[in-house]
Amino acid sequence: MEGTSNSSSDGDDGVRPWHSYHTVYTSSKPGMQGVDKEKVQRIVYEMSKGSKYFQNEERKEAFITHKIHKFSTQCAKLTQPDLSHYRKVADRRILDLEATRDLSRIWLHVDMDAFYAAVETLSNPTLKGKPMAVGSMSMICTANYEARKFGVRAAMPGFIAQRLCPDLIFIPTDFKKYTHYSDMTRKIFQRYDPNFLASSLDEAYLDITEVCKERDFKSEEVAEELRASVYEETGLTCSAGVAPNRLLAKVCSDINKPNGQYVLPNDRMAVMTFTSSLPIRKIGGIGKVTEHILKEVFGINTCKQMLEKGSYLCALFSQSTADFFLSVGLGIGKTDSPQVRCRKSISNERTFSTTEDGALLYKRLAELAEMLSTDMQKEGLCGRTLTLKLKTASFEVRTRAVTLQKYISSSVDILKHASKLLKAELPISVRLIGLKVSQFNGEKSGATLDPTQKTITNFINSGDTRGNYNSFPDVTDHDFISDTETDLSIDIQRTLQHDWTYPFDDNHSLDVDQQSCTVRKNGGEEEVPISGNDASIGYYRRGTEELGSTFSSSIGQFEDINVSDGSNLLEDERLNSSCQEKTMLWLNDYKCSLCGIEMPPSFVEERLEHSDFHLAEKLQKEESRTHQGTYVLSQSRDLKDRITTNQSKSKKQKLMQKEGRYMALDYFFVKK
């Protein structure tokens, strides 16, 4: 928490309270230079202040502040020996990562400029030169550059944008149009890389190594030519970034936006110079929260500082997270052309005016189930995990999931299980309901799909001209789990005294024969645009969607340093399996002899908790050998007492709350 300069801690928040409202709208984005950020921030604050949305944001910010405090406390606990140990750990990780650096590929990232707005301007040229936004009064998808001068930007509610720019013209979204133009650009991209990765309607990654070689072109010339082609053939401008990997290419395409390009040569020194001053927020995967934490706790602003503070990062984060941070510092990113990646979930959600009317909520749920089922059948998907998402009147998000023994895809099945999940939450005041299905049929957990198996030819969009479709394996009968789901429908309806009915609760008569479910995999097809909601730019291209990084803030749930995945390993020391049954030791003063987790000696409480964890584990194993299916923990007084005395109050409360919730659900599903 020491003297890191930070715009939000100027000390005069009492005079300018909007400074403490950490809205993302003022973060620097192309086209936002010269915007009076102070004024924008004030207006956004004043229009948001007091709203339910705002209150929720405040709640979230308080939580982040709390996390920052915890991190800082952990940091302060690190002793000199700890730090010198973790310096070694970090240096070793840096060496390992450096060894993976690949400078042999040339990646180009294309990013269309203000895509939706540009397309709308093409079809209505009178919009040219006027501030315009695509979206609605409640949400803006894209703003053109004229509007951005006023501070208007994507993800900002329209009514605030209108206050910032009274002459702002609103254009409703038209996804058919955007998809059409997107397809045109993709045909161009394909000439340069038949395997290009589309990450959304308006962005793509191209491996141009071969083109450069074959045509003896510099990457710069390829980028120029590609952008010229896009402009000639579509009338749209785009920006491009060229770099040795996708992580950096994405950063580079942003540098000379709009209608520009930037080339970072395949040279280690050039990369290191580039990252030495690069703000971490420019990196895909580092968002508002992560930036905030890294800045406040460690004083990290630039990528290079990730390396300098590597010892702290290795001490406080899991290995995968620390590795990501360190690789950012080194400017290392992915260079492979990823193999087939299938969709892992499919979902639908809708916002509506807040209601607590059970019948109305049920009606919404039924509509969603219908839509979701339609989408699933279009893609031939069946899944066995159903997740209900609710956003309460106070913007709090809750999810409730159930994993079934059989795969479902019909609206009847979806609604049947979704109703149960919803019922358990009533009464509740809700502004959004969502349904998601995951764990698809044919997704063998852990098993690799064999691409040599038979190709599926009945593509959803058979008219596509692009080649290089990936093969998918046949899905055989043994992929079905026999329909043994025990549907223990109890009549909660009466219990909870709700005045609306559940047509699916009474018996099994509506269960659908699983074998009737289509087994066609979602593979081989061309892009399948996700349903055209206002702002969705999500897009699927034969499962090879590419995010800026696979890192998705793993520090979200940080409570303690207690990582249970055997991370923070300095050496690849193999754990002696004979150790497992014995007492836990701290090897070299740092490493748990049972699971390999590292924890500095100064973390006394955490260590105690950790040893309790192993003790509990051991007892549980022993007990389960003798008493099958009984509550083990409660039988061990001694351990229980130790754990409760070691845990903080808040933790205890949390546990109690959770227990209560699980009990309710268990009761709901298990009791006859």
Added chain:
DNA sequence: GCGGATCAC
């Protein structure tokens, strides 16, 4: 396996 959180677009 579940729930919360973060991130991207």
Added chain:
DNA sequence: TATGGTGATCCGC
């Protein structure tokens, strides 16, 4: 009047 929708991933439990 009024702050989105889709998909992915990680962590702790």
